[in-house]
Amino acid sequence: MKLSDIDVVDPRTLQDALNVLHKRSDRIKPIAGGTDAIIQLKDGLLQTRELLDISRLMELRYIRREGSTIRIGALSTYSDIIESPVIKNSCHVLFEASNTIGAIQLQNRATIGGNLANASPAGDAIPPLYALGATITVQNHMGTRHVPIEKFFLAYRKIDLRPDELIAEISFEAVEKPCDATFLKLGLREAHFISLVSIAVYVDWARHRKHLSDVRVALGAVAPTVIRAKKCEDFLRNRTLSDEVVWDAGKIAASESSTITDVRASAEYRRAVIPSLLHQAIHRLTESPRAWETP
Amino acid sequence: MKRRFSFKLNGRQVSVSAPPAHTLLEVLREKLDITGPKEDCSKGECGACTVLMNGKPVLSCLVLISQANRAEIVTSEGFMKDDLPDYVQKAFIDNGAVQCGHCIPAFIVSTEALLSRNPNPSVSEIKTALAGNLCRCTGYTSIIRAVEEAAHKKQT
Numbered sequence: 001m002k003l004s005d006i007d008v009v010d011p012r013t014l015q016d017a018l019n020v021l022h023k024r025s026d027r028i029k030p031i032a033g034g035t036d037a038i039i040q041l042k043d044g045l046l047q048t049r050e051l052l053d054i055s056r057l058m059e060l061r062y063i064r065r066e067g068s069t070i071r072i073g074a075l076s077t078y079s080d081i082i083e084s085p086v087i088k089n090s091c092h093v094l095f096e097a098s099n100t101i102g103a104i105q106l107q108n109r110a111t112i113g114g115n116l117a118n119a120s121p122a123g124d125a126i127p128p129l130y131a132l133g134a135t136i137t138v139q140n141h142m143g144t145r146h147v148p149i150e151k152f153f154l155a156y157r158k159i160d161l162r163p164d165e166l167i168a169e170i171s172f173e174a175v176e177k178p179c180d181a182t183f184l185k186l187g188l189r190e191a192h193f194i195s196l197v198s199i200a201v202y203v204d205w206a207r208h209r210k211h212l213s214d215v216r217v218a219l220g221a222v223a224p225t226v227i228r229a230k231k232c233e234d235f236l237r238n239r240t241l242s243d244e245v246v247w248d249a250g251k252i253a254a255s256e257s258s259t260i261t262d263v264r265a266s267a268e269y270r271r272a273v274i275p276s277l278l279h280q281a282i283h284r285l286t287e288s289p290r291a292w293e294t295p
Numbered sequence: 296m297k298r299r300f301s302f303k304l305n306g307r308q309v310s311v312s313a314p315p316a317h318t319l320l321e322v323l324r325e326k327l328d329i330t331g332p333k334e335d336c337s338k339g340e341c342g343a344c345t346v347l348m349n350g351k352p353v354l355s356c357l358v359l360i361s362q363a364n365r366a367e368i369v370t371s372e373g374f375m376k377d378d379l380p381d382y383v384q385k386a387f388i389d390n391g392a393v394q395c396g397h398c399i400p401a402f403i404v405s406t407e408a409l410l411s412r413n414p415n416p417s418v419s420e421i422k423t424a425l426a427g428n429l430c431r432c433t434g435y436t437s438i439i440r441a442v443e444e445a446a447h448k449k450q451t
Contacts, residue, residue, distance in 0.1 A: 003316045003317055003318075004314035004316070004317060005314075005316075006296075006314075007315060007316070008315035008316055008361040008362075010364070031359075035339055038318065038357045039337075039357070042338070051316060053362055103427025103428075105342060105352045105427045106339055108353050192427055
């Protein structure tokens with residue numbers, strides 16, 4: 001299908017969009033910021049006769065805090081996220097990850113919902129959302145359903161989203177003292193790169209700053225989907241941190257990965273850097289000024 | 296398949312007939328004779344097609360023309376003053392920041408966007424703002440110097 005043969009439907013409201021999807025889900029595909037979808041269209045990887053352009057549905061473009069819950073509309077761009085005081089104050093980890101995604105030109109168009117729908121194992125918004133234990137809200141013309149993020153990603157580039165559904169919202173609990181979280185990614189240059197390996201770590205320092213009452217470790221680009229390194233988490237939970245403990249935990253995390261070799265890095269290299277990334281992330285959380293101080 | 300789209304281009308209202316899934320870049324270059332933005336990588340890596348859309352830098356090779364309907368688009372051409380280079384363009388010329396020149400219109404757009412929101416950027420802020428623009432001639436040093444000089448001129 002040539003680009004010149006594809007029609008684009010431009011709904012005015014979310015309900016219009018959902019109605020169109022309901023009637024034509026067999027032949028229409030949603031497009032948001034388009035920073036992945038348009039490349040896939042050009043390469044012939046995305047085949048469709050019609051596109052449903054949801055990029056201007058303001059109903060799905062919001063970032064707000066309700067009580068202790070953060071709610072992000074799926075069509076929020078990375079620039080929206082980076083500029084949001086709610087994100088900076090209540091889930092700094094997502095600010096950190098969003099800042100590393102593409103460059104400004106991409107951040108101005110790419111949406112967080114699009115990053116989820118594209119379902120790349122290297123999608124940089126995804127490890128923080130695993131670490132935050134996010135819930136994905138999807139919607140069709142009948143109503144909504146809520147899916148925990150780990151159930152949302154089914155396999156390589158496969159998500160729990162039916163053809164008549166749109167991703168509507170991402171929600172999670174704000175990160176507050178005594179909890180903290182951070183994100184790191186490794187690439188081939190300093191800016192505007194796709195992750196070789198990425199990591200998001202969420203910690204609960206309920207007892208004191210060297211003791212992990214709870215921890216979640218999410219790894220990107222080391223398996224068909226982003227994964228939680230649960231054996232590594234079990235090893236770290238309720239343990240007092242030392243260099244040795246963290247390196248051992250890193251080795252466990254590496255053993256939970258199923259890295260592959262591609263154009264960007266070898267499987268061995270990816271596996272080898274996981275312990276270093278975990279070590280750096282934990283170091284940042286124990287040393288950073290925003291971390292919780294024991295009174 | 297063609298449809299009619301209208302948007303504001305460099306301050307002027309334009310209306311153009313095009314296939315809705317063609318890119319904004321293609322329409323600018325092929326139908327509207329706007330050749331500042333260039334098509335190099337076509338996949339969002341080089342930044343040569345950068346334009347402002349509703350005041351923000353975007354990659355025109357990754358925007359469908361139908362997504363630009365009713366928007367406000369500014370290209371490097373739009374910053375000229377009476378057909379002459381503006382202060383940013385002049386600073387690029389004066390600092391030897393233009394060699395082959397191919398990537399420069401997009402650098403101008405990114406620089407104008409930076410200076411409009413941050414009139415006095417640090418070197419690291421300049422690097423971040425230009426991280427999405429590749430230049431294979433200059434090694435960037437002269438470009439960064441040009442942006443610093445433009446910022447200085449803007450303030451005085």
